[in-house]
Amino acid sequence: MSSPQPQSRLLPPVILMVSSPTATPLADQSPLPIQSNPPAKPPRDPHPRIKHIRLVLKISDLSCQGARNLISTVNVITTVEEAVGSVFRWLYTAESTVPGTRSVTLVLRSMGGIAYTTGKDIDDDHKEIHFSTDYIAKISPERMKDEILGVICHEMVHCFQFDGCHTSPSGLTEGIADWVRLRSGLSPPSWKKSADGNWDDGYEHTGYFLEYLEQRFGEGSVRRINEMLGKTSYEEEIFWKDLFGHRVTELWKDYGRMLKEDSATDDIVIVENGESLDGDASSLTPPESVKTDDTGAGEGVV
Ligand SMILES: [Zn+2]
Incomplete structure (x- = not known):
């Protein structure tokens, strides 16, 4: 696993002038719907940095099945370009300060796992996305395109x-x-919302929590989280209160409440003249917990 190395690209420390939202108790606020498939956002002006980012493709062995599958399934050039566009669309505005990444190389090679992102030793502003051709070779034909696009999108965020x-x-x-993968319409069918475990268990578990924040506190909430991480170190006690006026533990509990309400709403049936129009009236009882399912495509991407 490798995470971005932003040391060299962070801005000098700045004094934040962040207005915290009024800390109304979350339980008193009316819940907002969480969309499972958010509509695509209208295109806006691209960030001026995008055109200066060099994109490179390296294929270690053209004869391997995974490389052939990828090339025959997607247009690699537009796939990589659109992945960059998606990251900028959801995490930055045209005026945002962005990391100093100067090039991204997509490396298709035989290896274990699915994919990872790293920076070159000599210059971390040159990123490499390593994508396993062994994994690509095993993707089912019906999932091939979306899984390739989804993995590249996820890694491009890093x-x-x-x-x-x-x-x-x-x-x-x-x-x-x-979350960027979700917003780009590339979430695998195996993904499920769940408030079990911890908010920072990662991947779609945290991604759907971030989507809740986007719905609860408005468009651009995740962008503000990312921007804050570009300006300051992460200190949990103040980070979330500065952004949203609440501790992350409070937000996580509210997210769980909303999922339960969502689940209960899904189970409501219309009763007319004492008879259910859709199954047994016992289904009016809300489920006690939200089911989890962390298996399937998309797992193992780092
Ligand atoms: Zn990752």
Whole structure:
């Protein structure tokens, strides 16, 4: 696993003038719906840095099945370009300060696991995404395109995200990567929302929590998290209160409440003249817990 190395690209420390939202108790606020498949955001002006980022493709063995599958399934050039565009679309505005990443090389090679991102030893502003051709060769035909796009999207986030000078919890870093994948419409069907465990368990578990924040506190909430990680180190006690007016533990509990309400709403049936129109009236009882499912495609991406 490798996370971005933002040391050389962080801005000098700045004094934050962040207005905290009024700390209304979350339980008193009316819940907002969480969309499982958020609509794509309208295109906006691209960040001026994008056109200066060099994109490179390296394939160690053209004869291997995984490389052939990828090349025959997607247009590699537009896939990589669109992945960069997605990261900038969701994490930055055209005016944002962005990390100093100057090049991204997609390396297709035989290896264990699925994919990882690293920086070159001599210059961390040159990133490499290593994507396993052994893994690609095993993807089912019906999932091939979306899984390739989703993995590259996730890894591309690591090339351009801030991490508070290595102080951000890895679960938050991975959650932001999967949130961008979610927002890009590339979430695998195996992904499920769950408030079991901890908020920073990472990947889609944290990604859906970030989506809740986006719904609860407004468009751009995750972008603000990333921007904050570009300006300050991560200190849990003040980080979330500065951004959202609440501790992350409070937000996580509220997220769990919303999921339960969501689940209960899904189970509500219309009863007319004493008879259920859709199954047994006992289904009015809300489920006690939200089911989890962390298996399937998308697992193992780092
Ligand atoms: Zn990752």
